[in-house]
Amino acid sequence: MVHIRHLISSVDTSARERDFKNPNLFFPSAPRLRFQLLALSLLLLAGFQSGPPKESGDFRQSDLVEITRLDPSIRLDIRYATTNNFVHRPVYRQALAFLQRPAAEALVRVNAGLKPKGYGLLVFDAYRPWSVTKIFWDMASEEERKIGFVANPQKSSRHNRACAVDLSLYDSQTGLEVPMPSIFDEFSERAFPKYGGGSAKARTMRDLLRVAMEAEGYTVYESEWWHFDYRNWRQYRTLDVPFEELSEKP
Ligand SMILES: [Zn+2]
Numbered sequence: 001m002v003h004i005r006h007l008i009s010s011v012d013t014s015a016r017e018r019d020f021k022n023p024n025l026f027f028p029s030a031p032r033l034r035f036q037l038l039a040l041s042l043l044l045l046a047g048f049q050s051g052p053p054k055e056s057g058d059f060r061q062s063d064l065v066e067i068t069r070l071d072p073s074i075r076l077d078i079r080y081a082t083t084n085n086f087v088h089r090p091v092y093r094q095a096l097a098f099l100q101r102p103a104a105e106a107l108v109r110v111n112a113g114l115k116p117k118g119y120g121l122l123v124f125d126a127y128r129p130w131s132v133t134k135i136f137w138d139m140a141s142e143e144e145r146k147i148g149f150v151a152n153p154q155k156s157s158r159h160n161r162a163c164a165v166d167l168s169l170y171d172s173q174t175g176l177e178v179p180m181p182s183i184f185d186e187f188s189e190r191a192f193p194k195y196g197g198g199s200a201k202a203r204t205m206r207d208l209l210r211v212a213m214e215a216e217g218y219t220v221y222e223s224e225w226w227h228f229d230y231r232n233w234r235q236y237r238t239l240d241v242p243f244e245e246l247s248e249k250p
Pocket residue numbers: 017018159164165166226227228
């Protein structure tokens with residue numbers, strides 16, 4: 001497993017796109033929470049970076065939209081708002097998915113193209129506020145940082161720019177998630193988009209998703225069949241706007 005993580009990390013050290021595995025990180029017990037808040041305060045007082053990285057240059061104007069407001073037939077299974085994720089507890093308070101408008105509109109087109117084939121998009125994660133990435137990093141061990149298991153907040157995670165989305169397919173007839181070569185957030189070679197093992201049906205579904213996404217300007221991540229970046233993602237700033245603020249927009 002560690003070997004695979006090294007492999008993944010060597011592919012792109014800036015973006016092991018999931019962040020952390022500590023199950024006690026969010027919504028912890030009161031004493032633990034007090035300790036964590038104290039530790040964070042000390043870090044801030046010590047002059048550590050306290051906000052998103054200062055990024056110079058020209059960036060596109062941010063325009064975050066809630067994906068399901070554009071197309072309610074895109075389904076959500078926001079794993080980080082549940083215990084069904086690799087940290088085993090919620091890290092988002094709201095099960096919502098936001099993207100920059102062009103990326104969201106492209107996703108709507110992907111979904112429309114899949115409908116006649118009997119499938120729809122099932123989103124696991126999209127925009128992720130920078131502070132979530134930052135807290136994961138602060139709480140990670142040296143080893144977890146070294147192997148690239150956490151995203152370095154000084155570089156930010158691709159999800160922080162709101163042009164990255166983790167997703168799969170659902171079957172329109174059954175409403176169920178289709179089987180893929182691996183589960184979401186699995187640390188194994190089965191997660192690689194080029195993995196040749198497993199069932200032919202699962203590989204066909206994985207490739208159907210990829211072809212549909214690529215046709216609308218998305219690129220699959222080299223080590224995760226479920227992670228896609230929309231074109232021009234580097235032209236958007238790292239964001240740290242909480243879901244609550246976004247969901248209150250008219
Ligand atoms: Zn991702």
